Amino acid sequence: MQNTHTEPNLLEQSVVVIGASHGGVNFAFTLRQQGWLGKITLLDSDPELPYHRPPLSKKTLQSDDVKSTPLKVEKAYTDSNIDLCLGQRVTAINKQSKTITLKCGKQIAFHKLVIATGCSPFIPPIKGLIDTVDDKGNAQYFAMRTHADAVAIKTALNKSNDKQVVIIGGGYIGLESASSFIALGAKVTVIEKQQSILSRVTSAVMSDFLTQLHISKGVDLQTAKDVVQIKHTANKHYVVCSDGTQYPADFILVGVGVRLNTELAVTAELALEQGIKVNDVCQTSHPDIFSIGDCTSHFNKIYQRWIRLESVQNAVEQAKTAAQFLAKNSEPVPALPWFWSDQYEYKLQIVGLSQGYNEIVVREESPEQFSLWYFNNDTLLCVEAVNHAKAYVLGTQAIKQNIKVNKRILSDLATPLAKQYLLET
Structure with missing residues (x-):
């Protein structure tokens, strides 16, 4: 693997990072720590100072003030000479001119580019879902992806009279959120389309343990149920399944999966294969464009197959790999995936x-x-x-x-x- 930055003087080189979550932030700081002398620009559409995402469905939701936990204090970006630009949405990448375009129309040039755009929640086309609002027209269906989501969910819970919550989807986000809602005194129903929770990612042994755990804590856990409609009355929403069963809710949490944020990679005509395809140093099909985190697909040498991982660990490992390669042309170390989940x-x-x-x-x-x-x-x-x-x-x-x-x-x-x-x- 050859590093290609024999470009201008190192002080004149610029790296632009799109996405300031775990991957993007760790990349920027690791690159600077590894001795990169040029400009580093870190962009994100989220106006919030970059924060830890795993606590959102757990400690953040359960706390009284719902404050985010910053990945770095604001001063750290200044001290490391990292230009942090929040509330800025990138709309296009031009790999020929090596520029990106912001929604406001501004263009930024780069020598190296890192795409760390991650995923967004998938909102299924369930009849009536987008009409799930309160008496003031505020949405009462939510996903759990950003700090703003956690704030909106906690606000809805605090305003609800009966604290009846329906979670559509029995994955990790849904189950972690269920345990937090129970701790907050809510009445929780989890509806899972498959025959068992987490059936795509774990065995029947673990699925059965977590099923019994949630039931013992008071969760109404419904499996093999396909949600087809949301009905509304003046005071309540009803989640309707294909078998005719209905479950009342003051608000609804949707946790049925994600969609990859690969639109920018498409505009740049980068290779995609169940994600943005990257090599072992996180280079895309363009040698000056890198990608890290949930939106990428890489060949794992331990398991000898192409995989895509949604985990903080993977984002951080890829960030370090890409930064070390760019700064010092170092060879990567095969990473072993790991994950965690806190429930009760x-x-x-x-x-x-x-x-x-x-x-x-x-x-x-x-x-x-x-x-x-x-x-x-x-x-x-x-x-x-x-x-x-x-x-x-x-x-x-x-x-x-x-x-x-x-x-x-x-x-x-x-x-x-x-x-x-x-x-x-």
Whole structure:
């Protein structure tokens, strides 16, 4: 892999980053820390100082003031000579002239460009959904993607008399939000189209555990239900399913998936394949344009296949990889995906990808602490650990180092979960 920045003097080079969430912000600061001398411009359409997104459905929603948690204090951008431009929407990329165009018509030139535009919530075309408003015409259907979303949702909850919430979609965002609503005293219904929650991303074992957890906390969890319409009365909205069942709501949270923000990549005629296609240093099909985060598709060397990941970890890892390559032409280190989810008093930590497993070993230390180990024959693919950091750490070591795990010892609770017993070297 060859770095191409033999351009003007390093002080004259400019990098423009579109998107100031986890990926964009980490890229900008890492690039400066790695010794980049030229100008760095960081743009985002969100007017809020860049903030942590994972807490939105958890701590942010549950807090009294619904304040965001900044990724960096404002002074840090000035101190690092990073030009932070908020509330600015980019409408086009011209790879021939190496310029971007803002909605206001202004053009900005670049030597290197980073697209970190992520995803947006998918709002399904359900009849009556966009008509879900209060008596003043304010929308009462929401997604959970931005700080503004969290503020609007908390406002709707505080204003509602019965605090009846319907969540359409039983994915992680929906489930995390459900646990927050329960903590805030709401009556929560979760409606999932599939036969079980999280069916596309985890096993029946974990799905069943989380199903029983939410039911035990008071969530009305409805699966195999297809929402077809939202009906409205003067005081209530009703979520109607194809089987005729109806669920009352003061407001509705939609969490059925995302759409990739790849419009700018399309205008620049970059290669796409289930996301913006990038190589191992996050270069797109144009050598001076890079892309990082949720909107990208990359070849994972650990799993030997193309994947697209929606995770903070992936965005941050790609940001560091791209920045180090641009600044120093360094070679990337293969990254192992990891994720987490907080629901009630349970922390779920996931390392690796479970797709392709043909065996699960369950190790249950107690009903509140257990781990699932996913294998394809003798190859460990993934570990899901509930309140069990040790299992998560050992699983990470085993997958990264391609170490064979002794399944017999793993399933034997009489043997401590420790590296010297578990991992066959």
